[in-house]
């Protein structure tokens with residue numbers, strides 16, 4: 353089965369699962385209420401978005417310069433930067449570090465790029481113990497699932513589901529409420545933090561001029577992960593760089609209000625290599641910069657703006673497609689509208705082209721994006737590129753060839769309405785789907801009406 357067929361099958365199954373949809377709708381409704389409140393902090397939201405979009409544009413257009421500046425800054429502080437152009441390189445480099453520091457236990461905070469390189473699976477296969485420490489990630493990891501949403505990985509589960517899962521895994525009570533479940537997980541993890549050899553985190557921003565890494569989180573788990581372990585590995589996509597620490601006065605509140613509807617996220621850490629004269633100095637600070645297809649997107653002058661995404665997840669929450677089919681249906685690490693834009697560039701047209709067509713192009717994603725990414729128009733550009741790459745079926749080509757011929761000929765345009773309706777149905781019966789009423793062609797064409805009225 354092709355990825356497109358799998359997508360359609362999964363979507364078909366989920367849109368009729370009312371219980372599942374209710375959970376998603378309830379969670380998104382909570383987000384929406386908080387989001388409105390979060391935005392109240394802005395006296396001029398549009399100006400803030402313009403500024404954020406400009407900084408991200410400047411960085412994307414000069415990514416080579418900023419990345420080299422970041423690398424030099426990290427090295428100056430005594431850390432190491434490793435460039436990984438693909439998943440295999442990243443995994444090998446991480447394995448080498450683990451061997452060098454003789455790691456056995458790893459604590460990890462939430463990071464989508466780690467999902468991208470399948471880090472947990474890789475490290476566990478090597479016999480290492482890896483613990484997710486973000487509550488949502490912990491839950492989906494325990495369930496053996498991928499994150500459902502880039503900000504709220506366990507959005508698709510309610511308290512009952514989680515209690516049942518944690519009852520099986522860590523003997524939580526089946527009647528536990530959210531606070532009790534969080535407490536159970538906290539107790540489970542405390543020990544792991546204290547005994548971890550390596551802390552792995554992602555990065556929300558890489559600060560070019562200082563070589564520091566900015567990490568934003570609500571639980572304090574990332575802070576514990578990189579504080580206790582002697583070795584800190586940061587794994588980040590190359591697009592995460594920003595020019596200076598001053599840019600965070602814009603991005604901290606922006607990420608908070610668009611991501612979760614908060615004014616500011618609970619913990620914002622700016623971390624780098626420990627100073628040589630610190631008691632606990634080990635010199636073990638690594639930043640692994642992941643390309644993994646991002647350069648392909650960077651090469652697309654029209655769509656490269658998508659690299660400016662700050663992964664706030666707001667476009668997912670407003671997308672009617674995401675709301676109906678949920679995150680897992682996409683079967684991509686980054687799902688929703690922005691994932692549909694980037695996946696064909698980073699992971700290949702063949703496998704993920706259908707995602708660019710899975711959108712009504714309503715533009716809600718573009719309207720909400722804090723860094724003003726022209727998301728729905730990038731989907732249209734993707735569609736154009738997919739067609740230009742010849743990645744369409746023979747049947748589709750024949751349909752459009754015949755359609756064009758008919759449209760260019762007045763006689764066929766004025767043919768009887770029943771034949772037109774018949775032809776339309778033949779052409780589009782598969783793509784239109786079974787559940788939508790097929791549109792009917794008007795009894796008379798515009799040309800016929802004109803002639804009747806004006807006689808020419």
Ligand code: SF4
Nearest residue numbers: 661662664665667721
């Ligand atoms: S594309 Fe924009 S709205 Fe969507 S996750 Fe990225 S920054 Fe947020």
